Amino acid sequence: MLCPIFKERCFTLVGRNDPCPCGSGKKYKKCHGKNALGDITTIVSEEIDRIVEGFVKETFHSANYHELEKRNHLWQNTLHHAFTDKLLDTIAMETYIYIDHPELWQNYINKQITKQMRQQVKDILQSWLQPVFMLARVDSQSPEVIAITDIVTNKSYVMNGTPAKTFSGKWLFGIFMPDARKGENGLTATSSVVFLPNEKDNIVEALRLKLQNGYVDSMDLYKTFLDGTVEEHSKANEETTTPSQEVKDEVAVTNETVTEISPFTKEVLEFVNKYVKEYKLNADEFLDSLTSFLENTAIKAKKAETVAAGAVLAGQASSLISEGGLTKVKDVAAYFEVSASSISKYRDQVSEFLTK
Structure with a gap:
C-alpha cells in the first residue's frame, strides 16, 4: 500500500x-x-451504486426480458387510468424484482456480499435482502431528510430528502429497504415509491387494510389506486370535463421526482447550484433541464464535480445560464477541482441533450 x-x-x-x-x-x-x-462514506456509496447498476446486466436473461415485456403490457392496460406510462414501467419492473421474484435480487445480493471487503457495504447489502411494501405517513421533510412512520407497524424511519422541493403529499406507498447509512431507522425508497395527496384518504385506508391483512399480490395492491380514479371519472362525466391527466398527477406524485433523484444526481445539482449562486447567475430553466438530463441519462462518472463542471460549460454555451460566470474551460475545471480534460465528455452530453 x-x-x-x-x-x-x-x-x-x-x-x-x-x-x-x-x-x-x-x-x-x-x-x-x-x-x-x-x-x-463516498467510497461506500459509490460501491453501492455500482452494485445496483450491475444487477440487471448480471441477472437478467432473455426469458426474464420476455416475461417483463408481457408484464408491462398487462400493467399498462390495467392501471393506465391511475399512473403515468413511465411510472407504470418502473412499478411493473420493481415489483417483479423485489416482490414477485425476490430470489433474483436475493441471489445477486448474496453473491455481492461475499465479494465485499468493507463491512459497511456488507451491512447495507445484508439489510437489502428483504424489500417490503410500506404505507407511511410523512411526518416532516427537508432537502436532506424525510421522516416517516409506517402506519401498519407504527415504526418511525428516515430517508433521503430532495434537493429541489418539498411535497404536499401526506402519504408514501411503495417498496422500501432498510439502509444503515441513515442509522438504525434508515430507509431507502425504491424508484417506484409514490406520494399520495392528502385528499386520497379512501385509497390510504384501503391500502392500510390490505397490508394489515397480509396482502402480497402486487397488482391487487396497485389496483387500489383505481378506486380514486373511478370516483373522479364519475364526477368528470357529470361536469362534462376530462381530467384524466389531472387524476394521474394527483393520485401519485412519483418517485421520479423524489427518490429517483439519486445521491449522485443530488450532488451534481448541489454543486451547480452553489456555482450559480456564488456568481449570482440566472439559471432556473437550465437547472430544470439538467435535472431531466440526470434523471434520464446513464452517467458513468466517479466524481459529481466532473459532471457539474461539464454541465456548467454546456449551460453557459447555450445561454441557459446567464453571463457573469467563469468562461474558460480551465477556470471552470479549477473551480470544481477537476482536470480540464475530464469534463469535455459531460459538456458534450449535456449540450446534445439541451439541443433536443
Whole structure:
C-alpha cells in the first residue's frame, strides 16, 4: 500500500490522535484525517451504486426480458387510468424484482456480499435482502431528510430528502429497504415509491387494510389506486370535463421526482447550484433541464464535480445560464477541482441533450 502523502510503502495505520505524517505538527484528525470519514462514506456509496447498476446486466436473461415485456403490457392496460406510462414501467419492473421474484435480487445480493471487503457495504447489502411494501405517513421533510412512520407497524424511519422541493403529499406507498447509512431507522425508497395527496384518504385506508391483512399480490395492491380514479371519472362525466391527466398527477406524485433523484444526481445539482449562486447567475430553466438530463441519462462518472463542471460549460454555451460566470474551460475545471480534460465528455452530453 502507498501512503497518500509520502507516496512510499507503509505498514501501520495512523491513529486519529497521532501526529499527522505530513509534518504539520497537528493531530491527524485535525489535519489530513479531517475528511477521512467523508471519503469513506463516498467510497461506500459509490460501491453501492455500482452494485445496483450491475444487477440487471448480471441477472437478467432473455426469458426474464420476455416475461417483463408481457408484464408491462398487462400493467399498462390495467392501471393506465391511475399512473403515468413511465411510472407504470418502473412499478411493473420493481415489483417483479423485489416482490414477485425476490430470489433474483436475493441471489445477486448474496453473491455481492461475499465479494465485499468493507463491512459497511456488507451491512447495507445484508439489510437489502428483504424489500417490503410500506404505507407511511410523512411526518416532516427537508432537502436532506424525510421522516416517516409506517402506519401498519407504527415504526418511525428516515430517508433521503430532495434537493429541489418539498411535497404536499401526506402519504408514501411503495417498496422500501432498510439502509444503515441513515442509522438504525434508515430507509431507502425504491424508484417506484409514490406520494399520495392528502385528499386520497379512501385509497390510504384501503391500502392500510390490505397490508394489515397480509396482502402480497402486487397488482391487487396497485389496483387500489383505481378506486380514486373511478370516483373522479364519475364526477368528470357529470361536469362534462376530462381530467384524466389531472387524476394521474394527483393520485401519485412519483418517485421520479423524489427518490429517483439519486445521491449522485443530488450532488451534481448541489454543486451547480452553489456555482450559480456564488456568481449570482440566472439559471432556473437550465437547472430544470439538467435535472431531466440526470434523471434520464446513464452517467458513468466517479466524481459529481466532473459532471457539474461539464454541465456548467454546456449551460453557459447555450445561454441557459446567464453571463457573469467563469468562461474558460480551465477556470471552470479549477473551480470544481477537476482536470480540464475530464469534463469535455459531460459538456458534450449535456449540450446534445439541451439541443433536443
